[in-house]
Amino acid sequence: MANSVRHLYVHVPFCARRCSYCDFSIAVRSSVPVASYVEAIALEIVRHDTQRWDLDTIYLGGGTPSRLGAGVADVVKIVRDRASVAGDAEITIEANPDDVTPEDAAAWSEAGVNRVSLGAQSFDPAVLEWMHRTHSVPQVPAAVETLRAAGITNISLDLIFALPDSLSRDWSADLDRTLELEPEHISLYGLTIEPHTPLGRWRARGQVVEAPEERYETEFMMAHERLGAAGFEHYEVSNFGRPGRRSRHNSSYWTGEPYAALGPSAHSFDGNVRSWNVSAYADWERRLRSAESVVAESESLSEENRLSERVYLGLRTTDGLRATDAEIAVARPWVDAGWAEILNRTIVLTATGFLRLDALAASLTLAGSR
Ligand code: SF4
Numbered sequence: 001m002a003n004s005v006r007h008l009y010v011h012v013p014f015c016a017r018r019c020s021y022c023d024f025s026i027a028v029r030s031s032v033p034v035a036s037y038v039e040a041i042a043l044e045i046v047r048h049d050t051q052r053w054d055l056d057t058i059y060l061g062g063g064t065p066s067r068l069g070a071g072v073a074d075v076v077k078i079v080r081d082r083a084s085v086a087g088d089a090e091i092t093i094e095a096n097p098d099d100v101t102p103e104d105a106a107a108w109s110e111a112g113v114n115r116v117s118l119g120a121q122s123f124d125p126a127v128l129e130w131m132h133r134t135h136s137v138p139q140v141p142a143a144v145e146t147l148r149a150a151g152i153t154n155i156s157l158d159l160i161f162a163l164p165d166s167l168s169r170d171w172s173a174d175l176d177r178t179l180e181l182e183p184e185h186i187s188l189y190g191l192t193i194e195p196h197t198p199l200g201r202w203r204a205r206g207q208v209v210e211a212p213e214e215r216y217e218t219e220f221m222m223a224h225e226r227l228g229a230a231g232f233e234h235y236e237v238s239n240f241g242r243p244g245r246r247s248r249h250n251s252s253y254w255t256g257e258p259y260a261a262l263g264p265s266a267h268s269f270d271g272n273v274r275s276w277n278v279s280a281y282a283d284w285e286r287r288l289r290s291a292e293s294v295v296a297e298s299e300s301l302s303e304e305n306r307l308s309e310r311v312y313l314g315l316r317t318t319d320g321l322r323a324t325d326a327e328i329a330v331a332r333p334w335v336d337a338g339w340a341e342i343l344n345r346t347i348v349l350t351a352t353g354f355l356r357l358d359a360l361a362a363s364l365t366l367a368g369s370r
Contacts, residue, residue, distance in 0.1 A: 004053065005052055005055070005258050006057070006252070006259075007252040007258070007260070008059070008259065008261070009059050009260070009262075009267070010041065010058070010059070010061070010065075010079075010261070010262045010266070011025070011061060011263030011265055012065040012075075013025060013026050013027040013063040013264050013265070013281045014032045014063050014067045015029075015067070016028070016030065016134050018132065020131050020132045020199045020202070021160070021192075021199045023196055024062070024063065025063075025265035027282075029067075032067045032068065032069075034074075036285060038074045040284070040288045040289070041075055042078050043289065048260060056086050056090070058079060058090075063094075064095070064096050064119075065093040065094050066093060066099035066104070067096075069104045070103070070104055070107040072093055073110065076091065076111040085112075090114065090249060091112050092113070092156075093108060093117070094117045094119065095116050095143070096119050096133075096134060097118060097135040098135040098136070100116075100142075100143035100146050100147060102150065105152060106150045108150070109151045114153075115152070116152055116156070119133070120157045120158060123173070123177040124137070124167075124173075140181070153184075154184050154185070155181075155183045156247070157187075158188075159174060159186065159188050161219040162219055164191075165212075166208065175223060175226050179226070179227075185239070185245050186241075187239050187240075188223055188238050188239075193210055217355055220354075221351060228240075231243075234318070234351060234354075235317055235319075236316055236317045237316050251317075255313070256310070258271045264278060264280065264284035265277055265279035273299065273301070274298060276295070276297060277295060278296045307365060308361070311364045312357075315347065315357055316357065318348055319348075320343070320347050320348035321364075323346065326367060327347065330367045331360075334347075334349075338352055338353075347364075
């Protein structure tokens, strides 16, 4: 279908409490207003030209989509009722281990959810407590088992690395525990301390100090080597997949494809213009019920934006950046330094190159703009 939209992101903002490092757009609720949220999604979707949606991926992110429980199935049904969804579509939800019950996992599977991104983060109880996570260590393997028993066999585990020295976190042991669970995909996040988070306040009071840069590098390279030896492809700077198990949804972001979006703070891209919704849940819901626009802002990509995105996104994955002669000339010294390879006129960063992604992308963009 010409000009079709093949990817949909749905933002589910609810969390039981805010994790110490989190600066995402969330709504902290001890009791989730599932029915109101689902109704609001139904009100938002009719504002879109869903005739053009020919979906290959649907991704419910958050927040914590699993907090909707069986309401996840209602959201997926609303989408299916309005849009064409491929028979083999990748339908992912993000889940916290403590939300995964046999009943909800069965409802998700029945609705067509076939991939779950599980927020494991660490297998050290003291670390989970420090992060203000709501789950316990044993709930991670239990959730994996429950999902598989429900027929959801494409499981990604999220892990956070580069934690403060004071936690004495054993990264190697956490990688071992992760591999024991035999996930299909693993996403890594290097901890950054944002000012408007509990962690930012702890740092301001001198109660916590960021991990030194060398440990960020050591842990990143340890993951690269250990997961690679276990059969994972380090296909994107923060993501590892077994062959054939790359995230199809996230890959659409990295290749610059258009995507639609629903939910508070959700961002969409039509190939030229990026738009994003108002972020506060109550505001988003009120606007939908009073027929006001929920779009907070939009911006057209300038030529300069396009140039830098092409470079930055291209270098993020092992598909690499199809390069001009001038770009190849800039990248030659990176090959000597072990940061990149040039294959068929395509610049592909190595793992040590991924560690320098921002600097390398900036120098390439600068050279291109001269
Ligand atoms: S569960 Fe995720 S979105 Fe919610 S507070 Fe924690 S890190 Fe943020």
